[in-house]
Amino acid sequence: MERSGSPEAQNIEAELIRMLAQQGRLTLIPLAVALCMVATFAADSLPQWIWGGWLALAMLLLVFRTQIFMRLPYYPALTDHKKLQLASWVSVCNGVVHGMPLLAFNYFSELERAVVTMILMGTSSITVATTAGYKPIILAYTLPTLGLASVVWGLHGWQPVFDWPSVAGALLIICYLPLLIKLAGNGFSIFERSYRERLAQSAVNLQLQSVLEQAESASSAKTRFLASASHDLRQPIHALSLFGTALSKRPLDDEARDIVGHMETALGALASQLDSLLDISKLDAGVVTINRQTFNLLDMAERLQIEFGPAAEEKGLSIWLDCYVDVFVDTDEILFERILRNLLSNAIKYTKAGKIMLSINAEDEVVTVSVVDSGRGIPKAEQQRVFEEFYQLENPERDRRKGLGLGLAIVKRLVKLLNIQFSLYSVPNDGTRVSLTLPISAAAPQAPQLKPKVISSWNNLRILVVDDEMEVGLGMQALLETFGATVDIADSTASALKAALTEKPDILLADFRLRGEDNGIETIRNLRAIYPKLPAILISGDTAPDRLREANEAGIKLLHKPVAAPVLEDAIAVACNLAVTE
Structure with a gap:
């Protein structure tokens, strides 16, 4: 492990403590079964109070160890290094108690001695696996168990008569102990390397997340900029289109009519390019309905x-x-x-x-x-x-x-x-x-829907236009009056309410984005509080996805600036039920 005071060592210690807490509960049942088996061997040759007392003590310490390991991360008064020292001392106590049956070595049969030794070797191996090979804990447990086992097997082989199998058993344990410690060291190195790789991967993920957030922020900023630019461009283009269409409906000489035609062509080309931006915004906003x-x-x-x-x-x-x-x-x-x-x-x-x-x-x-x-x-x-x-x-x-x-x-x-x-x-x-x-569809195509045809009832129609751009309002008035309608103009929800209370409108045409927090949806809601069945159409140059979703959720017909005169005429006719079928 790195130097104990270094930040990396502290991080590895904290990770090891979390792992010990997770693994602590896994060894409880296997070790309890192994201890009961050892007590069964001792019951044949030792008084009940000895093997029973040992088993009770061993079980108590085993449960204590499990609880300590599981609660290690939650001792705020202890540093991570102190927590690992506590875990090591608990392992020493468990190792000493688990090694105690070796003191009754001479009371066991040869088979029982071998089985007890194998159990201790197994529990030592389990300790290596569940502690990521952390050497202080490994040594704290294996020295009182396998260390004592090698000693008692060696003494039994030399006294009173030389017993080669017992000596061989002692040598085998002596060879196994350093091998186990070496494997523990390798395991802990893998644990450290894995932890560093996870830290590096986490750092890369954070960088990627940061880059992704920057990209999303840039994309949102681009969308907002385009929406704002689109809105600001659509306003004067919409006004020009309205005045141009109104002008084309007046008596003009051939040269003037040709100029108006070129102007409308140029405005149409510009509107088409702006509509491409609108299409992108609609698709990104998820408000395009599939028919x-x-x-x-x-x-x-x-x-x-x-x-x-x-x-x-x-x-x-x-x-x-x-x-x-x-x-x-x-x-x-x-x-x-x-x-x-x-x-x-x-x-x-x-x-x-x-x-x-x-x-x-x-x-x-x-x-x-x-x-x-x-x-x-x-x-x-x-x-x-x-x-x-x-x-x-x-x-x-x-x-x-x-x-x-x-x-x-x-x-x-x-x-x-x-x-x-x-x-x-x-x-x-x-x-x-x-x-x-x-x-491929096997069904026959449906009959085409008939297009509505406007009838001549505009002379009785009063239209309230709400737009905070005066030129747009005047342009709408100029165009709609050529249809024969009476047009009132307002620039806010408050002025629209005042105009509506003076003369009830037959339909409301409201700009989506008005001054400040005011907007066309609020205008429509306020006027419908007075005239519940008032037809209304939103007209907007705003193409921001959030605004498109807001209008879609409101369930109000939305037209986008610049609105072509035939489109506006049909929309008003449909909204006011001024249409008959061809």
Whole structure:
């Protein structure tokens, strides 16, 4: 053991004490049985009070030793070194008592002498095993037992007539004793080494835990930053979109209408990139609902081939469809189509010449949908990294026309969400194949749901808009008034209550994040306390996962800024029951 005063030695002593406490109870029954056997031998030739008194004393000390060992860690007044000294003295007492039957050596038969000696050798071996070979305890027990055994066997062999078997027995014990002590030393060395390795492993685990916590903290900080940046960007973009749409509904000359069209196109492109951030946040927040339904993969593939054809042709590429039969699957059609859209978009982006193939291969009870390109391929070292957020191959200049690097990150999350088997095979300069495997459905597809069509009842509609950004409120007012609605504006829950008490609104449009601790959910709850059946919609630019979960748990319809005018119009119509079926 290390120097007693060193911190490492103290730690090893504390660990040894814990081990002695755990092992202490294990030896009680085996040693008790062995002591009873020795007492049985003594009962044939010694008075009852002698062997009975010895057995009672031995049992008492055995129980005492067990209790002391089990309570060693809980003696606050003693240092660890003193606790081990106490354990050694208790072992001395037990060794002396266990060796006492050897004093009646001449009263035993040859067989009984051999059995008693074997019992003492066994108990000594048990002591080595249960104390991790700690030498002070080993010597404290073995010297009064095996040491005395070697002496009595030697004396019996020399007196009165030389007895070679007895002398041989004494020599055997003398040889066994140092061997046992040597083995004890080796055992304790293993114990020390194991303890140091566990300390080292524990230190590594702590470092890994610290690194993991730092990574999680950095990830949370990134999420908060993106959510905050997304919210702050969405506010003015939402206002611009509302004013732009309101402007487009007014009489304009051709040149002005062309300018408005370009403005809306630019805003749409920016909104699309922000929506990619929103998709990541929704998936991380676990608020994306899976709407499983049976649909035809061939119909989806043909639709995507037509949709992505022009983008491919602009680069001199072609999109081939390798499927000629209907194949039905049961999964979320919208989310699955989003996966294929991202994969096709990525394939077109990174392919300079050749073709893109969308294949559907049905075999047995599963179907494999693959997107194969003849592009530059992905190096093996990069094949995991391309699924990370914001990571793009060969875009160090961060050209916004190449996207944000979120497409495959979204694919990775959607594949996991839909429980679809996913594989990627790519060779540099020889293209990439991405495959999705899912079960074939035997059920027929459901009839498509009819889209609601808004009827002309906006002129009687009073809308209360709550947003702490004045420009957003004015933009909403400008747009909604073009539909014919009457619009009131408030910037907080308090001002919304005041406006609602003055004129009852038909629907409430509330921004999620208002000033301070105020928020749209509280606004809706307060107004519904007055008008319990008031329709309400949350509109937010906040994409933080915690906020998304909060809105989802509140069970209120949530739209994300910037909201396209048709989407807003349909949402209000549905909420106010202003819709009929086509």
